[in-house]
Amino acid sequence: xxxxxxxxxxxxxxxxxxxxxxxxxxxTVRELAPCSRAAVASDTGLNKTxxxxxxxxxxxxGLVRETGETSQRRVGRPGVLLALDDTSLxxxxxxxxxxxxxxVAVDLLDRELATRHVHFDARAAGPEASARLMAETVRETxxxxxxxxxxIVGVSVAxxxxxxxxxxxxLAPNLGxxxxxxxxxxxxxxxxxxxxxxxxxxxxxxxxxxxxxGTCAGTPDLVYVxxxxxxxxxxxxxxxxxRGASGSAGEIGHLCLDPDGPECACGRRGCLExxxxxGAIVAAAVPDLAAGGLPWTGSEVADLVGAATRxxxxxxxxxxxxxxxAGTWLGRGLAGLANVVDPGVVVLxxxxxxMGPWLLPSVxxxxxxxxxxxxxxxxxxxxxxxxxxxxxxxxxxxxxxxLDTGRLPLPAPAEERVE
Amino acid sequence: xxxxxxxxxxxxxxxxxxxxxxxxxxxTVRELAPCSRAAVASDTGLNKTxxxxxxxxxxxxGLVRETGETSQRRVGRPGVLLALDDTSLxxxxxxxxxxxxxxVAVDLLDRELATRHVHFDARAAGPEASARLMAETVRETxxxxxxxxxxIVGVSVAxxxxxxxxxxxxLAPNLGxxxxxxxxxxxxxxxxxxxxxxxxxxxxxxxxxxxxxGTCAGTPDLVYVxxxxxxxxxxxxxxxxxRGASGSAGEIGHLCLDPDGPECACGRRGCLExxxxxGAIVAAAVPDLAAGGLPWTGSEVADLVGAATRxxxxxxxxxxxxxxxAGTWLGRGLAGLANVVDPGVVVLxxxxxxMGPWLLPSVxxxxxxxxxxxxxxxxxxxxxxxxxxxxxxxxxxxxxxxLDTGRLPLPAPAEERVE
Numbered sequence: 001x002x003x004x005x006x007x008x009x010x011x012x013x014x015x016x017x018x019x020x021x022x023x024x025x026x027x028t029v030r031e032l033a034p035c036s037r038a039a040v041a042s043d044t045g046l047n048k049t050x051x052x053x054x055x056x057x058x059x060x061x062g063l064v065r066e067t068g069e070t071s072q073r074r075v076g077r078p079g080v081l082l083a084l085d086d087t088s089l090x091x092x093x094x095x096x097x098x099x100x101x102x103x104v105a106v107d108l109l110d111r112e113l114a115t116r117h118v119h120f121d122a123r124a125a126g127p128e129a130s131a132r133l134m135a136e137t138v139r140e141t142x143x144x145x146x147x148x149x150x151x152i153v154g155v156s157v158a159x160x161x162x163x164x165x166x167x168x169x170x171l172a173p174n175l176g177x178x179x180x181x182x183x184x185x186x187x188x189x190x191x192x193x194x195x196x197x198x199x200x201x202x203x204x205x206x207x208x209x210x211x212x213x214g215t216c217a218g219t220p221d222l223v224y225v226x227x228x229x230x231x232x233x234x235x236x237x238x239x240x241x242x243r244g245a246s247g248s249a250g251e252i253g254h255l256c257l258d259p260d261g262p263e264c265a266c267g268r269r270g271c272l273e274x275x276x277x278x279g280a281i282v283a284a285a286v287p288d289l290a291a292g293g294l295p296w297t298g299s300e301v302a303d304l305v306g307a308a309t310r311x312x313x314x315x316x317x318x319x320x321x322x323x324x325x326a327g328t329w330l331g332r333g334l335a336g337l338a339n340v341v342d343p344g345v346v347v348l349x350x351x352x353x354x355m356g357p358w359l360l361p362s363v364x365x366x367x368x369x370x371x372x373x374x375x376x377x378x379x380x381x382x383x384x385x386x387x388x389x390x391x392x393x394x395x396x397x398x399x400x401x402x403l404d405t406g407r408l409p410l411p412a413p414a415e416e417r418v419e
Numbered sequence: 420x421x422x423x424x425x426x427x428x429x430x431x432x433x434x435x436x437x438x439x440x441x442x443x444x445x446x447t448v449r450e451l452a453p454c455s456r457a458a459v460a461s462d463t464g465l466n467k468t469x470x471x472x473x474x475x476x477x478x479x480x481g482l483v484r485e486t487g488e489t490s491q492r493r494v495g496r497p498g499v500l501l502a503l504d505d506t507s508l509x510x511x512x513x514x515x516x517x518x519x520x521x522x523v524a525v526d527l528l529d530r531e532l533a534t535r536h537v538h539f540d541a542r543a544a545g546p547e548a549s550a551r552l553m554a555e556t557v558r559e560t561x562x563x564x565x566x567x568x569x570x571i572v573g574v575s576v577a578x579x580x581x582x583x584x585x586x587x588x589x590l591a592p593n594l595g596x597x598x599x600x601x602x603x604x605x606x607x608x609x610x611x612x613x614x615x616x617x618x619x620x621x622x623x624x625x626x627x628x629x630x631x632x633g634t635c636a637g638t639p640d641l642v643y644v645x646x647x648x649x650x651x652x653x654x655x656x657x658x659x660x661x662r663g664a665s666g667s668a669g670e671i672g673h674l675c676l677d678p679d680g681p682e683c684a685c686g687r688r689g690c691l692e693x694x695x696x697x698g699a700i701v702a703a704a705v706p707d708l709a710a711g712g713l714p715w716t717g718s719e720v721a722d723l724v725g726a727a728t729r730x731x732x733x734x735x736x737x738x739x740x741x742x743x744x745a746g747t748w749l750g751r752g753l754a755g756l757a758n759v760v761d762p763g764v765v766v767l768x769x770x771x772x773x774m775g776p777w778l779l780p781s782v783x784x785x786x787x788x789x790x791x792x793x794x795x796x797x798x799x800x801x802x803x804x805x806x807x808x809x810x811x812x813x814x815x816x817x818x819x820x821x822l823d824t825g826r827l828p829l830p831a832p833a834e835e836r837v838e
Contacts, residue, residue: 248796336675340671
């Protein structure tokens with residue numbers, strides 16, 4: 001049961017009441033579609049005249065459409081059915097990582113319209129060139145035939161690091177970025193005041209994608225672990241994303257597992273990332289190919305992961321042992337995470353997915369060995385089915401869902417404005 | 420702005436609407452007191468007649484009283500001022516731990532009416548004798564002169580372990596308890612169907628007490644660490660208590676910090692608790708006195724902590740080094756916690772408080788060294804000012820606050836019932 005806000009001298013301005021009710025009707029159509037205006041009125045408690053006016057407004061904004069079908073009713077004339085308009089709008093999510101730029105565009109139903117995966121060396125390029133490439137990629141994606149005629153409702157960028165609420169990348173060790181005002185720079189390059197942009201941590205957006213569209217969708221205590229050169233996590237607890245006091249919740253890559261361990265990009269020793277990050281794994285799995293060490297550029301990481309999994313599949317003892325050892329460290333790190341937040345499911349993403357067959361058994365064994373109460377509910381570990389697009393997809397979906405939970409960013413088009 | 424629920428054919432039964440509105444008025448009086456009925460009506464959006472009826476009901480239940488003063492108004496006759504009734508009701512919180520039973524009774528304003536701290540060996544006594552002692556303690560506390568004439572609105576028990584939603588202690592390694600239906604047994608012993616009981620983890624209730632009444636009250640990302648023979652934590656993130664998928668969130672005592680470390684009560688090696696729990700600290704700080712090793716009974720833990728802090732104060736190098744070393748391990752463990760949930764403040768409780776002068780510097784140094792981003796907001800570590808009563812007090816306060824957020828457990832007394 002949702003409750004509408006009817007203006008009744010309660011201090012809300014009429015325009016705020018209307019915006020709140022537009023969002024309410026949009027959420028209701030999302031849940032009930034296909035549904036009649038009468039069903040929306042009944043579910044929200046708003047009166048039918050108000051609902052008709054709100055629906056007209058949402059249709060003018062390209063958010064709701066009539067399906068062309070009518071409801072079967074025993075009494076009265078049949079109602080025209082409504083659904084979300086999946087033809088007019090799109091949201092774009094990007095993910096910048098050490099060795100690639102991923103792009104996903106989705107419609108109002110979170111369905112993928114387009115995806116791209118570009119090998120790209122963000123560390124070598126630096127923040128300014130990276131922002132320019134992102135802006136260019138957004139423009140190309142918006143102009144692509146898959147998005148023909150659609151209005152873009154928002155752009156999201158996922159970054160492997162700590163991001164503040166205004167979109168500044170405070171610290172991204174593996175990109176070598178510190179205090180980069182990426183959100184502001186990207187907005188300036190896109191130069192469209194009507195186009196909202198957001199920047200967030202890749203783990204945070206990844207777990208939102210898993211919660212919405214992953215194989216364990218709907219799990220309220222859910223963790224997504226990025227498997228890149230860096231390792232980070234997004235943590236949902238009771239269905240709510242943990243951000244923490246300064247936005248660095250989920251930075252499990254820097255859990256110290258071995259004080260005498262190898263050096264980490266953060267300057268410490270024995271961090272999870274230095275023991276079980278993709279760089280550490282390929283250095284041990286294909287030492288002959290990875291001799292140059294980090295940082296690798298462009299497609300080198302993908303090539304090294306490909307070689308490592310190929311050798312593991314062929315039974316190469318060095319490659320298999322490297323992955324199993326990394327899996328044990330990863331399981332120990334996840335036990336630390338599990339003792340603190342007690343998730344029901346941990347989903348491993350990124351390059352952990354192709355290495356899954358060799359990682360998973362030792363991850364699960366070490367997790368069960370080191371977590372406090374493995375026999376009281378325990379914690380499942382699964383591989384992501386969303387590939388490298390999880391964080392980008394989560395960001396795009398976040399821009400879509402901002403429409404019905406935050407402020408509606410879209411003014412009604414002038415030629416069709418409903419007053 | 421809170422919004423009242425006026426019955427308007429929305430599927431709520433009238434009695435549910437009334438109960439919801441009673442809670443709303445109670446919350447409003449808690450916030451605005453002293454306040455007139457007119458102010459409550461204005462703040463809630465409920466009409467004045469409804470508010471008057473609800474206030475009469477709350478007064479009959481002993482929840483609200485007239486202060487005897489009137490509001491100054493420029494127009495109309497002055498309104499009689501209302502406040503929470505801090506004279507009629509009380510809630511009781513208990514904490515059972517390895518070596519004591521703590522009791523706190525509070526009034527409707529969370530003010531302490533009575534506290535007790537009883538040395539008690541729960542492990543030796545076992546669950547049944549412990550439950551009997553708790554029931555007897557509740558009866559004695561309720562009958563004490565400080566609570567004379569007050570009705571008890573609820574009893575809470577804090578336990579150092581994993582508790583399920585129906586009050587069964589699933590696992591409490593330091594008490595040696597597993598699958599103990601404590602909540603049900605205590606309710607049976609108290610034999611009063613009108614008296615709600617709850618059982619929860621000591622860290623969870625401790626952090627609620629710190630959030631309400633501690634020196635860092637109101638910090639939304641807050642952690643309370645219990646400093647007993649066992650070490651556990653209660654974690655607030657964004658103002659919400661983390662429970663996790665199976666209720667074991669905050670079990671930081673079993674973070675593995677040293678795989679080759681000493682054996683822990685949980686059966687593993689090198690857990691935080693085995694390195695920095697009170698048992699580990701006193702064993703190293705006063706080895707001559709603590710030679711018998713765990714488990715200690717009754718008042719032995721308190722005596723050993725007293726001896727250790729006395730020697731540290733006198734400059735005994737062994738005692739000081741033991742506390743500093745434990746502080747370093749504790750700081751490392753807190754860094755793991757901080758990397759996962761990013762709290763703004765960690766409050767150390769229990770026996771960590773008297774040892775604070777020797778623990779804190781090394782805790783803070785190790786935390787800063789091992790957390791991911793110590794310079795982006797960081798994480799303060801402070802000592803609790805609530806003493807050993809934090810968890811008991813948090814439980815008592817939880818029973819009070821259940822009155823205005825959950826179901827009102829109190830029927831109006833028959834002789835004054837408002838229909």
